[in-house]
């Protein structure tokens with residue numbers, strides 16, 4: 001029996017996707033041309049990477065479900081994981097762009113605050129944070145943690161342990177808060 005509305009989850013997805021696209025557009029103007037080396041991965045490898053991302057999101061979604069017994073997290077977390085890659089859109093359209101402009105700490109802090117203040121659901125803020133960090137732990141290569149302020153790149157793999165801990169910890173908090181919300 002569903003005793004809650006999926007509307008906040010849909011609103012969160014729209015808000016998150018809009019913010020990813022905003023960061024992608026802003027980064028086109030904010031990044032120095034020398035940093036605009038973002039490309040798409042080789043086309044044949046995209047489906048398997050997307051599957052890995054969805055898989056990571058589903059695992060965390062189920063973890064949150066196990067705690068909260070709320071299905072909306074099982075939808076939201078994998079969606080956030082996939083939507084994060086909308087920041088590759090300029091490259092897909094053939095434009096020069098920086099690498100992964102929304103794979104940024106400034107981005108996730110902004111997204112967290114916006115979900116908490118606009119959707120007014122701290123459990124969904126933590127679910128978004130969880131999806132974002134599991135995405136970063138599945139990706140490989142470089143990312144700009146301070147985009148769109150700086151496009152200095154760092155290796156994702158160097159921070160794998162931190163990303164996994166943040167993803168699981170925020171999933172646990174989301175589940176705990178979600179359980180309280182539904183009572």
Ligand SMILES: [Zn+2]
Pocket residue numbers: 084085100103135139
């Ligand atoms: Zn990515």
